[in-house]
Amino acid sequence: MSATAPSSSHETARGSLACVGMGMTLGSHLTPLARDHIEQADVVFAALSDHLVELWLQRMNADVRSLQPYYAEGKSRLKTYREWVDLILTEVRAGKRVCAVFYGHPGIFAWSPHKAIEIARAEGFQAHMEPGISAEDCLYADVGIDPGRFGCQHFEASQLLFYEHRINPAGYVVLWQTALVGDWSLTRFETGPAYRQVLVDRLARDYPLDHEVIVYHGATLPIEQARIRKVKLRDLPEISLASEDTVVLPPALALKPDLAMRERLAELDKATGFA
Numbered sequence: 001m002s003a004t005a006p007s008s009s010h011e012t013a014r015g016s017l018a019c020v021g022m023g024m025t026l027g028s029h030l031t032p033l034a035r036d037h038i039e040q041a042d043v044v045f046a047a048l049s050d051h052l053v054e055l056w057l058q059r060m061n062a063d064v065r066s067l068q069p070y071y072a073e074g075k076s077r078l079k080t081y082r083e084w085v086d087l088i089l090t091e092v093r094a095g096k097r098v099c100a101v102f103y104g105h106p107g108i109f110a111w112s113p114h115k116a117i118e119i120a121r122a123e124g125f126q127a128h129m130e131p132g133i134s135a136e137d138c139l140y141a142d143v144g145i146d147p148g149r150f151g152c153q154h155f156e157a158s159q160l161l162f163y164e165h166r167i168n169p170a171g172y173v174v175l176w177q178t179a180l181v182g183d184w185s186l187t188r189f190e191t192g193p194a195y196r197q198v199l200v201d202r203l204a205r206d207y208p209l210d211h212e213v214i215v216y217h218g219a220t221l222p223i224e225q226a227r228i229r230k231v232k233l234r235d236l237p238e239i240s241l242a243s244e245d246t247v248v249l250p251p252a253l254a255l256k257p258d259l260a261m262r263e264r265l266a267e268l269d270k271a272t273g274f275a
């Protein structure tokens, strides 16, 4: 067990925080270490993708508090996430051993776990993160792509529009939260075809409009199958898109050799006796 494993006794009344990942699929992705943290916590906060997963969590600890009710139509998600951080830290400051459980990996496209840990540590509390199996991990397995083959960039879809990112179309590009692309307000749970058209127009700077993109929806229940759809880039605005869908752009260009670097390495090989 790692140095961050929970101890079995309450040696101290000082609060602590573990932010753990539940993984994506009910029943099969929870690590033994994350489970220990859940079982031994005084209070468990839960931000999960599915009510069934929350019911399963309730079997591991008697005090599970759902964070879902803090979402509301028209309310900024940032406000919700700040409220989550406050709720978590209130219990840590009260001397409780707190476990906050998030679906997937708690540190991937998730603001509150990082923030809660940062504040808890600044206030002198022990706080850490336990990784979980994320949508990204499932995507590599289900779609059958290796990020090491051509390189792989990940973007939050809105951020790709708000900032001048440099896309590398010779590698994979993964777009998260595409269903709500272009939402400045953080209040909407989907935007729609006109906003997705802006995304397509941005992507068209780097890809042909008939480039085939993959829309991926991983299974969250063991009875489900991953859903993998292939559509032309130009058709992305018109298809149905769920908030859980992740969009993958496979490479559109061949990798370009960097002749200057190859030359330098060849000289180095000669100089060090490897050539």
Ligand SMILES: C[S@@+](CC[C@H](N)C(=O)[O-])C[C@H]1O[C@@H](n2cnc3c(N)ncnc32)[C@H](O)[C@@H]1O
Binding pocket: 024, 049, 102, 103, 104, 105, 106, 107, 108, 109, 110, 133, 134, 135, 136, 175, 176, 177, 178, 216, 217, 218, 219, 220, 243, 244, 245, 246, 247
């Ligand atoms: C706020 S992020 C949370 C990611 C999560 N922390 C993780 O580790 O995967 C939400 C985004 O994750 C992706 N996502 C969530 N559930 C998914 C699923 N079942 N299949 C594919 N992607 C998913 C989508 O891009 C979605 O918009």
